Every structure is written in C-alpha cells, then in structure tokens.
Amino acid sequence: MKRFFLSLVMAVAAVTLYAAEIPVPKIQCGPWVVGVSETEMTVMWITTERSMGWVELAPDDGTSFYAEERPRYYEDYLGRHTVTKLHKVRIKGLQAGTTYRYRIYQQGIDDSGHNPVSGQITASNVYSQKPYAIRTMNQSAKECRFTMVNDIHGRDSMLIALTKSVKKDKPDFVVFNGDMVDFMGSQKDIEDKFLHRASELFATDFPLVYVRGNHETRGPGFSEYLNLFPTDTGTACFAFRQGPVAVIVLDSGEDKPDSDLEYGGTAAYDAYREQLAQWLKQTIQREDIKSAPVKIALLHVPFEKGKGWYGSNELKRLFVPLLNEAGVDLMLSGHTHNYGIREKGTCDGNQFPILVNDNNSRMDVVANDKEIQVKVIDALGKELRNLTFKVE
Numbered sequence: 001m002k003r004f005f006l007s008l009v010m011a012v013a014a015v016t017l018y019a020a021e022i023p024v025p026k027i028q029c030g031p032w033v034v035g036v037s038e039t040e041m042t043v044m045w046i047t048t049e050r051s052m053g054w055v056e057l058a059p060d061d062g063t064s065f066y067a068e069e070r071p072r073y074y075e076d077y078l079g080r081h082t083v084t085k086l087h088k089v090r091i092k093g094l095q096a097g098t099t100y101r102y103r104i105y106q107q108g109i110d111d112s113g114h115n116p117v118s119g120q121i122t123a124s125n126v127y128s129q130k131p132y133a134i135r136t137m138n139q140s141a142k143e144c145r146f147t148m149v150n151d152i153h154g155r156d157s158m159l160i161a162l163t164k165s166v167k168k169d170k171p172d173f174v175v176f177n178g179d180m181v182d183f184m185g186s187q188k189d190i191e192d193k194f195l196h197r198a199s200e201l202f203a204t205d206f207p208l209v210y211v212r213g214n215h216e217t218r219g220p221g222f223s224e225y226l227n228l229f230p231t232d233t234g235t236a237c238f239a240f241r242q243g244p245v246a247v248i249v250l251d252s253g254e255d256k257p258d259s260d261l262e263y264g265g266t267a268a269y270d271a272y273r274e275q276l277a278q279w280l281k282q283t284i285q286r287e288d289i290k291s292a293p294v295k296i297a298l299l300h301v302p303f304e305k306g307k308g309w310y311g312s313n314e315l316k317r318l319f320v321p322l323l324n325e326a327g328v329d330l331m332l333s334g335h336t337h338n339y340g341i342r343e344k345g346t347c348d349g350n351q352f353p354i355l356v357n358d359n360n361s362r363m364d365v366v367a368n369d370k371e372i373q374v375k376v377i378d379a380l381g382k383e384l385r386n387l388t389f390k391v392e
Ligand SMILES: [Fe+2]
Pocket: 178, 179, 213, 214, 215, 300, 334, 335, 336
C-alpha cells in the first residue's frame, strides 16, 4: 500500500512537471466572427501554440461574466475537441436579433503520446475589459445597416481611417469587398496586413462579411481563405438575411482565361464559375432569400460595359440572368479604385444598378423595405455622396 501510494505521488509529480513544460498558449490574432445568421455564428482566432480552444457565451443581461458557469462550445472533429492554432468554433441554437457576450479560451495540450496531457488555460479578458459581444441577424428587423470597404491592399492607415468609427456607428455587419491584400503570401501576412487591425477595431463585436477579390486568389496563402473565413457553402459565395435585405455574396474569381500564362496552369475558374452559378440558381429560390423585399448583391469585380475581359464576360453570362430573375435591387463592387455607377441595362442586360466604391472611401448602407440609402464617406469622415435607390 505504501509502495502504491509512493508511485502514485511520483506519477502525479511527473505529470505536473510535464504539464508545466507544455507551452502556454496566448491569443496571437483575433477573435473575428463570420457566418453570422439568426441562429448561428463562427468565432475564429489564432493562438501562439497548438491548443484546445473553446468559447463561453453569456446573455447580454448586465450580469458579471463571472456570475455563473457559462455554457462552453468547442470545435469537434471525429469525436474529439480539436487541438490546433487556428480555432474555429461554430455555435448553433442562438436566438435572432440577440446580443451574446462571449469569452475565448485556449488550453495547452501535449497530445504527442497515447494520453493527452493538459496544460495551462488562458482566456480573453472579461475582468478589466468588457467581454466581446455579437448580435445575431434578425429577419424581423425594420432596417439593415452595414459598412463596406474594399481594395485596402494592406494599407493599414486606410483601414484604420475607414473603420475606426464602426464601434460607435454600430452597423449590423462590416463588408470587406475584396482586395484587402495585394498578395496572399501566408497566413501570417494576412494577419499582419489586416486581420490584427480588423479584430482590434471591430471584428470581435461585429460580424465580418468577406467578399473575395481577385488579389485574394493569388499567392500560396490563397488556400487559407476558407480556413480563415469559413462559409457554409464550401465556396467563397454565401447568402444571408438581415431585416428586409437578402445579402448575396458572390466570388468573381480571376479575370483572364484559365490557360493564361499568369496562372502557370493552376487556374480552374471555368468549372468554379459554373459551380457558383448552380449555387446561385438554388440560393435565389431559398425561402429567406426569395421572400426578402430587398436584395443586395456583393461582387468585387463589377460587370463591365460591353465586351470586357474574359472573366467578366463569363460572370455576366452566368450571373446576370440569375440576378435579374432574383430581382436584385443593387450590386456593390470595388476593384477599379474609382467611384462609379453602372446603370441598369448597361452591362449586358443587368436590371439593377451597380455601384462601385473607390479604394479610399467606405460606403455606409441603410436599407428598409422601400429604399436603400448609400453614403460615401472618405478617410477624413467627410460625406462625399448620398444616394437613394428606390426598391421596386
Ligand atoms: Fe481587384
């Protein structure tokens, strides 16, 4: 008995010593929140070490986060909580139009042997800082309000200038309409070029809606896109509803034929565009999308007037008839770095205007079931334009 007790003490001491050697994970980047619907959301963050991550949720009821034990949500894979640096926790069963406070946790795990050993736990601060909070979408809301920036191309000062007021303005979500970077070098590049800043300025507390631009198709880091900004479709296209508005997020892919020497034989956009068109055909029949009084499409590369580059011609051929059938009221784009409007019928039969934002302004959009108001605001916060589109 004495010998057994001694071995037990030695075993516990060994595990304790071992656990103490497990690197302590810290938050490296994030969180940011994507895929927010009425009932679900995905909380994303990156840690300095491989770790087991989880999210705790609390209602926005004025109580301390410490008032009681809060429910935990993990990312599970084949029956186990994942141990990773890139954390992606999908939370389901939420209530529409409801604000949830949340806290993220990470625990060091040594899973190199048969029996995983747990290390230290760290978490986001809910003691001296307000907990993060996200509001879910709500079909019954009277309005839909969002802010859009695009073509930032890694310019930190421009991202700050255009989005520093998000926490004060409190939109329903923030849109990145493509080309947030020049080149998808690596995950670290993406963190440094805009993710750190977005998280610091707003993405912890406001849903991020990312529209892929042509520059997000380039570089070895392009394959990180859906890992960092997951969708429920497995492509960069998705759709959701906020108030009277159905938001249809489209992917423009690349602009030249797949065989172009610039792609080195790696391009397969013809097949991808066909896949997206099939998705769009089904999505515009979805009840929540079809029944929306207002429909706004987001596409980084605007349709061109007349015969343009190959990619744009193909997008027009595949998307325009479907967007017309859906009754889209307005498309918002970027890419050209210049403000512009392409009226109805000017791009091979588009029955909706296409508004193009420049690379140094944001668009603040407010839509109800009668009209869509778009304000163009420059980097100094000056209102450059105020446009109203009647909903037909
Ligand atoms: Fe672009």
